Amino acid sequence: MLKAANIRKKFGGLVAIDGVDLEIGRGEIVALIGPNGAGKTTLFNTITGVLDPEEDTEITFNGEDIVALDTHEIARSGLLRTFQIVRVFGEMTVFENALAGALFGSDESISQEEAEERAREALAFVGLEEKAEMEAGNLPIAQQKQLELARTVASDPDLVLLDEIASGLTPGEISELSNTIRRLRDERGISVFWIEHIMDAIMGTADRIIVLKSGRKIAEGTPEEIQNDEAVAEAYLGEDHS
């Protein structure tokens, strides 16, 4: 579904992403981990067109070359994202947030009624239907993250990129969220590419883990393989044990 070869991104002289290849298949949940400053969010921004990659980068989504596309065009092709620091539209109601996703997030032109139906359905999916008329900015942070997820679900995406969606949440909220993410795949057939620092959140959920360090992919495999990987342990040791 998402295929990328040799993703490269430089900021002046600093190479933030240094030739990363990756592939996300249909129905897969893939986690992206790595120490701070590894380039995880930069990788997301490069894939979603927020940042323009270097010239030799190749990214295709459902067979379509998306390197030259704008962010909104990539979103409409079915590749959506959430943000590290939650970005719901705080002055809109919860329902209007989901409605915005339904109205603008897909290439098909849908009627107002159908968009409203999809928005309601997406809110029900994450369990926010009771809060539909609340102002989104007044929701607790965990529910804002659920809403951000619902906003992407409402546009019926093929793949969502989640940027540290579990950070700042309590263990109870995290397991609820992980559950929602599994249901994204199981009930909706949506693939997930997921940056996360909180290992508990991904270990039971991800099919595959990609490890990034200093802009390079240093490991890739099942959660068990990654847990036993020496290079990964080394990458994290400096952080955890100094």
Add this chain to the structure above:
Amino acid sequence: MNTDRLPGARSLALVGILFVIAPLPVLGSGYYIGVLSRILLFALFALALNIVFGHNDQLFLFMGGLGGVGAYTTALVADSFGVTPWIGLPVAALLCGVIAMSVSWVSARRRFTVILISILTLNLQLVFSEAFIGARDLTGGSTGFPYELFSLSGVADAVGVPTAVVLYYLILAFLLAGMVLYLWLIKSSRYGIAFEAIREDELAAESIGIDVVRYKAIAGFIAGVLIAIAGTLLAREASYITPSIFTFLAVDVIALIVLIVGGIRRTYGPIVGAIIVEVIEAALGTYAANWRTAIFGGLLIILFLYFRSGVIVAAEDLLEDWDISLGGGNGGTPTEADAES
């Protein structure tokens, strides 16, 4: 009136009726008709600003210049092609729409912040102002020329009222049409949601598939059209066109104050603000002509200090304290909800 299709249509009709009967007690007085006309004109400028700045975060500070381009174009097209100004006005509106749209498009493409757009447009304002004075062959320079288009006196004679009264109703018709456009655009179309998303968070808006550049350009175009109409009517109200009508101080500053005092992003913010500002201006002009600017400035400071989010919001809060609800609870637009409930 189909209130299902257009939320707030009933309140707007009520406001429309009030403005229709407003001049009746003062039909004989050219002065009061003039004040009423200016209220409508600046409500129209502020309405354009509400769409492009309030709902779209693009601070246009070339409303005077753009209004001037509209006014001169209407007259020049009518004059050079020997056609009625009713053809000149749409041409002018289209031209100004395209100018404003280009500014919005370039600004959005280059990711200008609201400050950068305001600097860019303020520069354009100065360019337009100089051009009006400099292009003497077309504009008559700073002396200008008489501006008595739209053959209103014929209608006035037929009905038996002063021309100024006919002009007032003409301006009112354009303002109400603008308000209908506003209600449809912001309150009931998907543009409203796209605009709100863009205003709150451009990156999040893009990331859910909203074409930010396109929507900003559309908002710019609509504002440009409204500004051209307001500018043309402003010159017609003065019956004489000179560059001094279209300066930054004469138009942009007033329209911005009108919008902020009335209430930004409020349906009736432009109208309420225009009434307050123009009444103060008129009162000062009558009773304190020499101190007008100084007192006006002082009053503005007070208004901004105590009514920072607009008089409408302050009035709603006050009524809420008295336990009289205007019937809010529909996403922060209680003003037009009151007539619905």
